[in-house]
Amino acid sequence: MTHRYSSLLHDDSIRLLALLPAGDDPNDSVLSCGLEDCRLSDNPSYEALSYTWGQPIFPEILNTHKGILRITENLALALRRLRLYDRVRYLWVDAVCINQNDTAEKSRQVAMMGSIYRSARQVICWLGQTDKRVNDAIETLKRLAASASRFGITELFHAVKLTTTSSGHTKAQEDAFKELAPALDFSALAHLYENPYFTRLWIVQEIALSRDAMLISKLRSISYDEFAMATAVLHGFLQTLANDSGSLSYSTISGAWDIVSIKLVYTRKRNREFRTDAELAAVHDDLWRPDWMNVKLLDILDSTRSKCSDPRDLVYGLLSLSNDDTNDIDLTTDYAKSTSEVYTDLAKAYLVLKEIRILNLAGLQRIGQKRAKVSFPEAHTPTTPLQETMPSWVPDWEAPWPYLRLGGYKRSGFTAGSSIPKQIETVATNTTKILISGFQIDSVAHVRRPIDIDAAHTGLPPRYATHEPTRASISALQSFCESHYQDAGVTEYATGEDILTAFARTVLADGVYTAFESLFPFFKGSPKMMMVLWRFFALLKIKTDDTIDLAQHMSLPNPQTGEPGKSRAQNVRTAWLIVTFMMTALNHRAVFITSQGYLGLGPALTEVGDSVVLFGGTETPFVMREVGDAGGDAAQNDFCILGECYLHGFMYGELLMEEHRARVKMLGVV
DSSP states (O other): OOOOOOOOOSSSEEEEEEEOTTTTTTOOOOOOEEEEEEEGGGGGOOOOOOOOOOSSSEEEEEEEETEEEEEEEOHHHHHHHHOSSHHHHHEHHHHSSSSSOOOOHOOOOOOOOHHHHHHSSSSEEESSOOOOOHHHHHHHHHHHHGGGGGTOOOHHHHHHHHHHTTTTTOOOHHHHHHHHGSSSSSHHHHHHHGGGGGGGTHHHHHHHHOSEEEEEEOEEEEHHHHHHHHHHHHHHHGGTTTTTTTTTTHHHHHHHHHHHHHHHHHHHHHOOOOOOOHHHHHHHHHHOOGGGGOOHHHHHHOOOOOOOSOOOOOOOOTTTOOOOOOSSSSSOOOTOHHHHHHHHHHHHHHHHOOOGGGGGOOOOOHOOOTTTTHOOOOOOGOOOOOOOOTTTOOOOTTTOOOOOSSSSSSSOOOOOOTOOOOOOOOOOOOOOOOEEEEEEEEEEEEEEOTTTTTHHHTHHHHHHHHGHHHHHHHHHHHHHHHHHHHHTTTTTTTSSOOOHHHHHHTTTTTOOOOHHHHHOOTTTTOHHHHHHHHHHHHOOEETTSSOOEEOOOOOOTTEEEEEETTTHHHHHHHHHHHHHHHHHHHHEEEEEEHHHHOOOEEEETTOOOEEHHHHHTTTTTTTEEEOTTTTTTTTTTTEEEEEEETTTTTTTTTTTOOOHHOOOEEEEEO
């Protein structure tokens, strides 16, 4: 008989799984438990399980005093691993302790999960039925954590700060790590970090909010403190190994690194361990995180790139991380709503609060063609994860973010619309339309994309991600722009700069602060330094094996200090960073020229005839596509957002005139 749940009696009631002991036969596969109601206000003692659900297949049986519950194989393996021999073990397990068939209860309990994980004595992170490589990786991590003192690191905060600041680490620390490296099993580490567990969004809050945590496999375990210390050290020193780290890379480690960096700030925030505001600000700067002392859900959503089987959980799974000191929006967990409704409600809530930077996260460039009235060239139509229709001003949190962001960060540095009054209104008769104050700067007259942009949109590796195609593509873009202005008889850009300077600053996105300053902190995104980098780029040569070649006499500035490079290896690395940054800035983008001769870098979907619009309060302009009025007013059409853009001369308001401000009006965005 299937277990039948009884209703929870109180607002703070939860169920605990009382896992019965294995008894005399530790290999007994039969799992038995009780389900006991309790109240969080009574401070019950329990551990919370953090694990991956996997596919919705339930071949295993969990016996209760009221019948049986069907559970996944992974959960059954975890319970057998955790089962004690001589006494009951109290656990909170979401799949069992929440009645998954009761939508109302599920909504209430999910909203409580932050409190549930905070209250747990320990969070147990189950890595699954792992193999010998994971066991070897855990032993490697323990060895690395125990060796941290050799690098002058005594606590996790120092490890994170030391290995992410622009000042980097000392040569002595690098030498110590290189000496230890031969004893580290990088192949096993890569295998561990690629575990699906680290891609699951729910673990971000489950670990971040925990008092204490332990990662376990079938045969091994490691404390969270050891895991975090080792991960931080690896993240900081990985670049010193060149090609000696095997398949272990920043991309491989990114999921675990997100968890470590977020939990660090939450733990220290909760314990008030930050000694000064400056120390907290340093973490913010170095980790590219929002101001965690006043954390907002929008910032967390923007910082996290994890996965969920239910796309609504990309929002609900992070709600608990945002409500420590701020109730920035009123969003209630409600599984009766569709994914589109959840995402739209979230976007509208922020826009009502005039958090207009959410528009930098939106746009059809990211969410795909969801509106039949908007036409796209077939070759440039992205995939569409959601089956439901969403307005273009609503970010699709399920869609990937494959290109460099220009705005929406607190450190982007752009102030394009800061002097324009910010007004946002909702339309009572149309839930998919909002009104935003702004004006049309100009329309797109010419477009040129980097080579192989089609490959990028079909999911194939873009060839221009390699050195020679990158160089050739950027050179072709330069010729396109210079030829246009030469044919038009224009020798000076509207800002008074020469055309080459305007072009170089555009394709570099003026050194977007969020990424560029991390690679080249000395340059600080100044126009003069942009041209220094551009001239170095123009001198680079590419060998037949696609590696960078430099003339022996070329000495590129050290990206950290600005001093001339002291070795050829350092110069080649700086050259590689230059090419990589240019490739990143151009990825999934198109260079365009407007009717009035303004030069811009916009979404790959940009076409001739699209509009460049600036909204009040935004950091960047946007490329928009005009569509029929959704409200029936034939006198004014509405716009769909394609995506943010860089428009040279407008990013800091340089070319913004009174005549532009006089054209500001409420624009319909659908």
